[in-house]
Amino acid sequence: MADEIVFYHNPRSRAQIVHWMLEEAGAPYRIVPIDLEKGESKTPAFLALNPMGKLPTIVHRGVVVTETAAIIAYIADTFPAAGMAPPPGDARRGTYYRWLFFGAGCVEPALLDRMLNRPPVERKSAVGWGSYDDVVATLEKALEPGPWLLGDMFSAADVYVGAEIRWAMMFGAPNLKGRKVFDDYVARLSARPAAQRTAAG
Known part of the structure; x- marks a missing residue:
């Protein structure tokens, strides 16, 4: 093809x-x-x-x-x-890029810092993600309006950031599982047919 x-x-x-x-x-x-x-x-x-x-x-x-x-x-x-993804020219395009690349530039390194027990950096401003707690607080604020990072629009940013959150919760990253905003978000993600097809193999 x-x-x-x-x-x-x-x-x-x-x-x-x-x-x-x-x-x-x-x-x-x-x-x-x-x-x-x-x-x-x-x-x-x-x-x-x-x-x-x-x-x-x-x-x-x-x-x-x-x-x-x-x-x-x-x-x-x-x-x-x-x-x-919102099409070019759509006002949501910037927000989409923001969260998609927040997943790459902040969520992933912050999660790895915490999961690998790396010592915290003395000056948070020296690293792009600040700290794990900063990242979690930012995600919580972004997800509170719901249901998705772009409000009513599910996007590729949810695939990336959502997968990272699901992985982190599965492996016991602190301050995620048991907090309603993250539990509800992951439940919505897990209910998507494409997510279920992928999980099935």
Whole structure:
């Protein structure tokens, strides 16, 4: 299929987020399984696509796209009929970018700091995410109006940030599970058919 996305995937990686996004967008894709334990992400053939040797990675129309947020934004823009991003010129476009890249620039490093018990940075201003507590408080404020980060519009930003929150709650990150705003958000995300299809395999 000419428009098919070649999707390099392992379910125990960030590629799972892209899998969910592909399902939400209704994009045509073909999975190329990558066995991380066998070192398949470090083969010369794969490193030629992604020198970092990491997932997710996609190839579409001969173009390689890596980095989770970039792939998600690319899919949203390439398949606009799915309505996963406000169109250019829409006032919500800036808010969409804000939260999509907040997921990459703040949520992920803050979560990893906390989950890996990294010592806090002495000057919070030295790192883009400040602190884990800053990130959680910001997310809570963003989600309080609900139901989604863009209000009534579910978007690719919810796929990315929502997947990060779901992962964090599953692995016991503090100050998330048991707080109504996060519990309700994750319940709404988990009820989406595309999320259920992805979880099923």
